[in-house]
Amino acid sequence: xxxxxxxxxxxxxxxxxxxxxxxxxxxxxxxxxxxxxxxxxxxxxxxxxxxxxxxxxxxxxxxxxxxxxxxxxxxxxxxx
Numbered sequence: 767x768x769x770x771x772x773x774x775x776x777x778x779x780x781x782x783x784x785x786x787x788x789x790x791x792x793x794x795x796x797x798x799x800x801x802x803x804x805x806x807x808x809x810x811x812x813x814x815x816x817x818x819x820x821x822x823x824x825x826x827x828x829x830x831x832x833x834x835x836x837x838x839x840x841x842x843x844x845x846x
Contacts, residue, residue, distance in 0.1 A: 817827045
């Protein structure tokens with residue numbers, strides 16, 4: 767398929783997903799990297815309690831809370 771035809775299908779809101787090779791697709795800054803963090807027992811208990819309340823895993827809640835905090839820091843810097 768030529769680029770012009772591909773662009774036209776995209777512009778016409780046609781499904782072009784079958785034309786894409788997503789096996790090597792990457793999302794910038796979204797690659798995963800494993801880290802180990804030691805938390806005090808009381809903090810793990812609190813995290814588990816909140817995670818259970820929200821119906822998510824401990825890892826999920828830690829990621830979300832860290833992302834929210836980092837976003838807030840970026841916003842603060844942008845505004846100052």
